[in-house]
Amino acid sequence: MTTCKRCGAALALTVNACPYCGLTTPLGEVAHHRAEFDARGRAHSERVAASQAEEAARVRVAKLASQALLWSAAGTALCCLPLGLVGAAQAAQTRSLARSQNVALPARVAVAFWLGIASCMLSTAVATWAFVDSRHERHRVAARTAQLEREIGAGASAPTLARAVACALAEQRALKVGYDGEPGERLDDFTCVGRFAAGTDSASLEDFSFRYSSTTFNVSTCFKRGAIWYVSDMRTGACPTGVPVAGPAASAGALPGGPASAAGKQPN
Ligand SMILES: [Zn+2]
Numbered sequence: 538m539t540t541c542k543r544c545g546a547a548l549a550l551t552v553n554a555c556p557y558c559g560l561t562t563p564l565g566e567v568a569h570h571r572a573e574f575d576a577r578g579r580a581h582s583e584r585v586a587a588s589q590a591e592e593a594a595r596v597r598v599a600k601l602a603s604q605a606l607l608w609s610a611a612g613t614a615l616c617c618l619p620l621g622l623v624g625a626a627q628a629a630q631t632r633s634l635a636r637s638q639n640v641a642l643p644a645r646v647a648v649a650f651w652l653g654i655a656s657c658m659l660s661t662a663v664a665t666w667a668f669v670d671s672r673h674e675r676h677r678v679a680a681r682t683a684q685l686e687r688e689i690g691a692g693a694s695a696p697t698l699a700r701a702v703a704c705a706l707a708e709q710r711a712l713k714v715g716y717d718g719e720p721g722e723r724l725d726d727f728t729c730v731g732r733f734a735a736g737t738d739s740a741s742l743e744d745f746s747f748r749y750s751s752t753t754f755n756v757s758t759c760f761k762r763g764a765i766w767y768v769s770d771m772r773t774g775a776c777p778t779g780v781p782v783a784g785p786a787a788s789a790g791a792l793p794g795g796p797a798s799a800a801g802k803q804p805n
Contacts, residue, residue, distance in 0.1 A: 594638035601631040602642075605649035612656035616663055621656030624649050674722040678712050685709045693765040698740045702766065704729035707745050707758040710768040716756070719749045726753075738762045739769075741776035 539548050539562070541555040548555055553565030561569065609624025611617075628650035635642045685705045692702030708727045715721040724747045731744025740760040747754055759776035761769040770776065 591638070591640065594634070595640045598631055598635045598638065598640050599643055601627060601634065602646045602649065605631055605653070606645045609649045609653035609656060613652055613659065616656075616660050618657060618660040618664075621653045621660065623653070625653030625657065628653060671722075678722040682709060682712055685712075693767075695766075696737070698735045698760055698762070698766045700733045700735075700742075703733060703735070703740060703742050703758070703760060704745075706760065706766065706768055707742055707771070708747075710758070710771060711747055716747070716749075716754055716771060723749050724754075725749070731757075735760075739776075740766070743775070745771075 539550060540546065541548055541558060541560055541562075543560040544555060544558040546555055546557045548562060550564070552562055553568050554561050605624050605627035607624075608620050608627060612619075612621030612624055628646050631646050632642060632650075634640075635646075685708055688705045689702055689709070692699055693706065695702070704727075707729065711724050711727070712721040716724060726746075726748040728746045729742070731742060731746075733742050734740060738761065740762075742758040742760070745756050745758045756771050756773055757776050758768055759770040759772070760766055
């Protein structure tokens with residue numbers, strides 16, 4: 538037992554304050570100081586934890602921002618749709634994360650977002666252009682092939698191959714088959730002014746030229762006669778021997794109806 542210093546009441550040793558006058562006992566002083574100390578310690582721990590969490594969020598946002606920028610830049614450089622989309626999506630994600638964590642947003646997030654969007658639009662435009670262009674090229678080639686078909690007409694079954702028919706056959710072959718690995722629909726600017734020689738069963742056309750992009754091809758076209766005249770080869774060197782030098786008959790395009798030519802004509 539002890540007594541209260543203010544009112545003299547008898548107090549148990551375990552009380553923190555006098556129940557009569559409210560004076561804090563020495564035990565109460567100690568308990569009060571301990572409680573204050575504990576509260577300060579808790580507040581400090583909470584401040585440290587909050588600061589650590591904020592730093593972690595800041596690091597995470599910074600990392601996401603860099604990744605988003607990387608995706609968007611790669612998408613732009615490679616002109617590849619999914620990469621730009623990933624960049625823009627990740628930038629949006631980073632922005633909402635920064636907002637929820639109350640972290641300052643790095644400037645590169647906006648760059649990543651708009652770069653990603655621009656990359657998507659660019660690749661969509663390129664893909665559309667490529668699609669339209671290839672369709673246009675296919676139509677152009679189809680129309681030209683049909684026109685050549687009309688120009689060739691009966692000339693392919695004439696006993697003697699006419700120069701104009703040979704030119705048309707050569708162009709048709711290049712458009713259909715292509716040349717040197719280049720697709721036929723990409724070949725253009727056909728020029729047919731080279732030396733032409735025709736015999737009864739074979740013919741050759743030199744310096745037949747055409748263009749692919751900036752490359753100009755200059756080839757010899759070799760013809761053979763089966764059921765009709767056809768292109769047997771397109772090559773850089775001369776055609777195989779056996780083709781006579783162009784004579785007066787070579788340019789005669791008219792269809793003779795005499796017995797001699799009827800004998801030489803193949804059944805269709
Ligand atoms: Zn008291």
